[in-house]
Amino acid sequence: MTQPQKIFVTGVTGVTGTVGRQVVTELLARGHAVRALTRDATRAALPDGVEVVQGDLTEPDSLAPALEGVTGLHLITFGGPCFAPLETGPRILELARAAGVRRVTVLHGGGPSLLEDAVRADDGGLDWTVLVPVEFMANALEWADRIAASGEVHEPFVSRLSAMVHEGDIGAVAAVALTEEGHGGREYVITGPELLTVGDKVATLAGARGARIALAELTEEQAIARWRAAGHPEDVVAFLLEAYGNTPEVGRTVVDTVEKVTGKPARTFAQWAADQADAFSVTAPVATA
Known part of the structure; x- marks a missing residue:
């Protein structure tokens, strides 16, 4: 059985965040502690027990304290209006390695991404998994x-x-990749x-x-x-x-990623x-x- 871990989840946007909130839900269901990043903590409306941190991926140095003590990090590849690509990815990964983060999942954003490129090129010991979901x-x-x-x-x-x-299945695949061995260096298409x-x-x-x-x-x-x-x-x-x-x-x-990774059918x-x-x-x- 996987030992309880603390995971830092980004992309939790108000009450409508699609994947980030599902990652949080799945991690909690598996008995892990969750620290969640949101730009507006007053709108997060997350379950009891989630440690909510207000911050912004476009200002990565401000996130350093929130990375302390976490073993896994879930990231998104955009950081501005109209899904503008996040340009601070390399610095975020540098901070994550310094904090002792071991596993990273990245939600593929459908286009070029400095963050995703930096994750795939990482040689600093991070076990990374890129999640490529199709239409939600x-x-x-x-x-x-x-x-x-x-x-x-x-x-x-x-x-x-x-x-x-189903967005819940994206969250489930992410939760497994963030807390279990065997998923490093993988790209998972999720349908x-x-x-x-x-x-x-x-x-x-x-x-x-x-x-x-x-x-x-x-x-x-x-x-x-x-x-x-x-x-x-x-x-x-x-x-x-x-x-x-x-x-x-x-x-x-159709691919069977969900069942292979989580043990449950999509x-x-x-x-x-x-x-x-x-x-x-x-x-x-x-x-x-």
Whole structure:
């Protein structure tokens, strides 16, 4: 049995942090102590027993005291608005080594990263693991307000396939890599157990909430206009267009990483939808045509 350890988790953002909060939950369930970094400790709303530290990865020297006494460190690769790449990665790793951190997990951010490059090149004795999750099941929450209000989803490229992953499974893989031997120097692609189209997701959500959801397909031009209207910069619009319109093979290929690493099968979208059904509950009459 793994001995209890203290792990420092970054990327815990308010009450909506997706992966960081799941890493915290999984570590606590395994009996480990957790120190969590957030930019605003008043909004963290983390479980009892978590030591909350307020700080910023873009100012790494301020984190030195929080690194003392921890054996593992979970990192994200962005540190600014619109997921701006974190530029302080090498210094963070230097501080981690000096504090005696033994294991590091990095959540791959989908693009070039000084932090990830520094982690992969580390020759200072850190056991690093890069986590490469595909589309998060939690992304479906972007539909919640429209579904609750009108029972509709408007999306482009509705036939695209996704091996979307439960964010809890990302947290579970991270928790194992941070506390157990045998995961150093690995890159783990993390997926769910099935391939789903947008229509499959919508049907699953309809079943979970017990009410019909209508799916309307947007043209590429309509999708671009919507993303721009939402304030996304052009590089983000280009990324979304590529990710949805030409999903890379890694995003539409099921792998068994979750079960191999954690010993439990990956959770399904139906399980996720059942847990999140209240977010999609009816707040206005739903179209029946």
